[in-house]
Amino acid sequence: MSPAGPREDFPDRVTLMAALAGRVAGLLAEGIAARGRATLAVPGGTTPGPFLELLSETELDWSRVSVMLTDERFVPESSERSNTALLRRTLLKYRAAAATLIPLTAEGESPEAVLPGLAEAVRAALPLDVCVLGMGADMHTASIFPGADKLAEALAPDAPELLPMRAPGAPEPRITLTAPVLSSARHIFVLLTGVEKAEALARALLPGPTEEAPVRAVLSHGATVVYAP
Numbered sequence: 001m002s003p004a005g006p007r008e009d010f011p012d013r014v015t016l017m018a019a020l021a022g023r024v025a026g027l028l029a030e031g032i033a034a035r036g037r038a039t040l041a042v043p044g045g046t047t048p049g050p051f052l053e054l055l056s057e058t059e060l061d062w063s064r065v066s067v068m069l070t071d072e073r074f075v076p077e078s079s080e081r082s083n084t085a086l087l088r089r090t091l092l093k094y095r096a097a098a099a100t101l102i103p104l105t106a107e108g109e110s111p112e113a114v115l116p117g118l119a120e121a122v123r124a125a126l127p128l129d130v131c132v133l134g135m136g137a138d139m140h141t142a143s144i145f146p147g148a149d150k151l152a153e154a155l156a157p158d159a160p161e162l163l164p165m166r167a168p169g170a171p172e173p174r175i176t177l178t179a180p181v182l183s184s185a186r187h188i189f190v191l192l193t194g195v196e197k198a199e200a201l202a203r204a205l206l207p208g209p210t211e212e213a214p215v216r217a218v219l220s221h222g223a224t225v226v227y228a229p
C-alpha cells in the first residue's frame with residue numbers, strides 16, 4: 001500500500017466525536033465560502049451517532065450543504081438497520097435540518113431497480129467536500145466488502161458513482177458510493193472506535209491488495225484516521 005495519511009488518537013470517544021464535528025463543520029464552511037455550496041458524505045452503522053448529533057447543532061449555513069450517506073442497506077426506512085433513518089434521527093435536525101438530503105435508497109424491488117433514479121442527484125452533488133467513513137472489522141468501508149460481488153468494479157478507477165453490492169459479510173443488499181468517489185473527496189476521515197477496529201486498521205495498513213482490505217482505497221489517498229479506544 002502507498003503511504004497512509006495521518007492518524008489522530010483521542011483519549012476518549014466524547015473528545016473524538018466533538019473534535020471531528022468541529023473539524024467537519026469548519027471544512028464545510030470553507031467549502032461554502034469558496035464555492036457557494038458544500039457536500040458531505042457520512043457513514044451509517046453503530047459508530048457515528050454521537051458525531052452526527054453534535055454536528056447537527058453546529059452553526060453553519062446548512063441550507064448550502066448537501067448530505068449523503070457513504071452507503072445504504074437496502075431495507076425499508078422503518079428498519080433499525082436503515083442508515084437513512086439513522087441520518088434523519090441524528091443529523092438532519094436542529095440547525096442541520098436545513099441541509100439537503102441526497103438519498104441513497106428508494107422504494108423498489110431491488111437496488112438495481114432504484115439505482116438509476118438516485119445516481120443523477122449524487123453525480124450533481126460531487127465532488128465531496130468532506131467524506132467521513134466507517135470501517136468494519138473485516139476492513140470494508142462504505143459497502144465495499146471483501147468478497148463482494150461487485151468488488152473489482154467498485155474499486156476500478158472508472159467505476160460509476162454508485163453500485164449495488166452483495167457480500168457474504170452483509171446481511172442485506174447494499175448501495176454504495178464507489179472508491180473513486182470516496183477517494184476524490186477534498187477531505188477524507190475514517191472514524192474508528194474500539195480495540196477491534198484498531199486491530200483491523202493495523203491489518204489494513206500492512207502491504208496487500210485493496211480487494212482484501214477495501215479501506216486501503218482511501219487510506220492510500222491521504223485519509224485521516226481519527227480514533228478513540
Ligand SMILES: O=C1O[C@H](COP(=O)(O)O)[C@@H](O)[C@H](O)[C@H]1O
Pocket residue numbers: 042043044045046047048070071072073083133134135136137141142143
Ligand atoms: O454496514 C456498515 O458498516 C460500516 C461500519 O459500521 P460500524 O457499525 O462498525 O460502525 C459503516 O461504516 C457503513 O456505513 C455501514 O453501512
